[in-house]
Amino acid sequence: MKVLNIFPLSIFCNKINLTDKKKKQMIDEIRKMKENSKLEEYKKKGDAWTGDTQGFENLQKNKIFDEFFSEVKKNVYQYLDQLKIDTSQLDVFIQRSWATISYGNETIAKHKHMQSHISFAYYLKKSSNDANLMIYDEVIRNEVIPGLFGSLTAFKRKILKELNVLNASQYTINVKEDDIIIFPSKTLHSTQPTNNNDERISISADIVCIAKSSEVLEHLTPPFKNWEKM
Numbered sequence: 001m002k003v004l005n006i007f008p009l010s011i012f013c014n015k016i017n018l019t020d021k022k023k024k025q026m027i028d029e030i031r032k033m034k035e036n037s038k039l040e041e042y043k044k045k046g047d048a049w050t051g052d053t054q055g056f057e058n059l060q061k062n063k064i065f066d067e068f069f070s071e072v073k074k075n076v077y078q079y080l081d082q083l084k085i086d087t088s089q090l091d092v093f094i095q096r097s098w099a100t101i102s103y104g105n106e107t108i109a110k111h112k113h114m115q116s117h118i119s120f121a122y123y124l125k126k127s128s129n130d131a132n133l134m135i136y137d138e139v140i141r142n143e144v145i146p147g148l149f150g151s152l153t154a155f156k157r158k159i160l161k162e163l164n165v166l167n168a169s170q171y172t173i174n175v176k177e178d179d180i181i182i183f184p185s186k187t188l189h190s191t192q193p194t195n196n197n198d199e200r201i202s203i204s205a206d207i208v209c210i211a212k213s214s215e216v217l218e219h220l221t222p223p224f225k226n227w228e229k230m
């Protein structure tokens, strides 16, 4: 007997090693952004501070982050290579990038990045008590009995005897400082609920892939040079 596990979700995990000096410079810059928030009332009690909602959504244009983004680029190309995507036929763009800061019980609720293809989270400042990253499966192909895999009562009754990679519909990635996690933007994710965020700082970005040529190509976004503004 054998079980074939097919159609996986692959999450790319690696480290970006920057000097302490560079990291401090980035942290100070992000703290400054928070102090200059442009829509403070948007952040409700219990929400993490997210730079994209506060007027700081273009870290990729800030020189202080240049070294970081050149490391990001290497990792994104490695990720695409793992998926056997020929990047020589694509233009890859960072659309926008922002920082997040969490204190205490502040969280980032479940969400997807609907307007892009690839997203990442990089942990610039994180202690072991700070929230990890949670990933959710919305398809749950193996859930033969609807509702079973997410059912707390079924789990307590041990109808579902144990959680494993075949039946889990959510997964917590234990992330450490310096980790970069890359995943499809359409993946539902959140931060892990905790009361113990010290000053957790992460950076995220949205990345899109555009075809260099649309010739004999039905899918993918065609190159900008052929677009005509209406």
Ligand SMILES: [Fe+2]
Residues within 6 Å of the ligand: 111, 112, 113, 119, 189, 204
């Ligand atoms: Fe996100």
